[in-house]
Amino acid sequence: MKFIFTRDTWQEIFGAIRKNKMRTAITIIGVFWGILLFIVLQGAAKGMENGFDNAFKGMATNSIFLWGQQTGMPHGGFNRNRSIRLELSDTDRIANQIEGVDFVAPRNARGVFGGAAPLVVNDTKSGSYKVFGDYPIIDKIARKKIRKGRFLNQKDIDENRKICVIGERVLTELFDKDEDPIGQYIKISNVYFQVVGVYKENTTDFFEGDDSVFIPFTTFKKVYNSGNRISWMVIAGYPDEDIVQVETKVKALLKRRYSVHPDDERAFGSANFGEMFGKITGFVKGLKFTALVVGIATILAGVIAIGNILLITVKERTKEIGIRRALGATPGEIRGQIILESVFLTLLAGTLGITTGGVSLRLINSITQNLDDFPFLNPTVSIQYIGMALLIMITLGSLIGLIPAQRAVSVRPIEALREE
């Protein structure tokens, strides 16, 4: 192996490569392309993963939205089509009795799922916006990006404070430009509320958008006389809990409580966010795996192309090899040179590909940076993957180099010299 590190060996190799620029260029294009695709695909998959991670940041992804509907079967002396309204006490019941539930956030809302949106008035300006009665814990389900002021807190709940947090659109529509809304009063359904915060739209919110108003749950109850009824609840499971099973258990419990037939699928509506999120993560994982497989296969194809071209050039160089052997080159030296040429070309192409891939990812990143609703962030490739790609290239490069190398030494010098 000593010959790998001697200057002379490399001079021979560089000589052979430099004097055959065209062949060298064609040879490395395959591997260059392969590794470029590998890097870009990996980076893109990673960027997508990062993008989704970022979008779901500060979000209880392992959660279910649950609301009451109308029964689909008669049960317990009740007719079908009985409306079910969930109550506040259900949240504690679920939180305490169902295993694996982290917390439950009840919500009340006006202006969502049909129903007229309440009128919100500030002086001469007014508009209809969705109004949510919330506990502070809702922030744990989907973190509100607070731009100014603060979000709801427990004291607001305890003291039934008439305060509100408004969305950015509400701000621009009800207030003058440059006007500070914090501390000002606006009228919601004819009740004055003090603005304590402004939130920014979060792309992963389902309902809020940027045109909603949050008020304390307890205040909502008084203003809209909703009693103990809630519009829906969000049930968050622990991160590694099987959320589908939690959903089943919660529904079973609620069916018992509201005398609903155990097989009635219509009484409670739900959206299993955990399941959806699982599908997205699964999709990203699948994407990464596909990228890996495609990338490696492309590298493989590129390396095979190198072997192929080397094989052709060995045939072209039969005479040169014959001369070298007549001058005293041992078969080992010839073989070593061809294999080293193969590995060197592979690595050269690989390095070029990795660099170009990195630059491409940078470009992609800067292009997509300002696209808010495109889940793509920091497309990177881990050093392990690059190391693995290089290792694959060296291994395959030397393996594939063996074929032309063996061919080169199998030609007897006399035959090589006779060839004109």
Next chain:
Amino acid sequence: MIQIDELHKSYHMGSNELHVLKGINLDIKEGEFVSIMGSSGSGKSTLLNIIGMLDLADKGSYVLDNVPIKNLSEKKAAVYRNKFLGFIFQSFNLINYKNAAENVALPLYYQGISRKIRKEKSLYYLEKVGLADWAHHLPSELSGGQKQRVAIARALASEPKVLLADEPTGALDTKTSYEVMDFLQSINDEGKTILVVTHEPDIADMTKRIVMLKDGRILEDKKVEQIRASQYV
């Protein structure tokens, strides 16, 4: 220097067997200048290839500088070729992407000689063949005679015991042929053993001994009065 005893060689072409060498006995002393002559098919090239360890004999013995040449592995043959023999070919066989100096240095590279000495030696031998000024030219920039002189310099560079020339003037015009022969004669004058395969009688007359081959046998083996090529140059 070279002792060949009852050497046989045959080639198999399908079901036909072509008996090329039918018992050659040849003894070449150090410092001799021998030409092997014969019509095509007489086996002269085959004999040279066997002497050059580029081909193997079927039967008989071959001793080169007191080393019996038999059952050689490819690796060992390469080492012996490098150490004992210098080749000169009809078609020069220079590596076309290496310049003259690099071509001359190539056998030294395979001897594992350091770069510096390789460079010195290659320049020394190019000087010897009068091509020092052409050291950095590619073969394509040289004339036929110059190419052959580079090839001779290359053959000499490894300081071999025996110089083997296969039709060295076959691709050259008469004038250049004589120039090349002049070189070979001066090298021989310095004591180098040289073996030339040729079918040109005038070239053969410039050596000191002519071995006539016919149908795989030695027809005639005679010492001749050497004609100096310099008188034509």
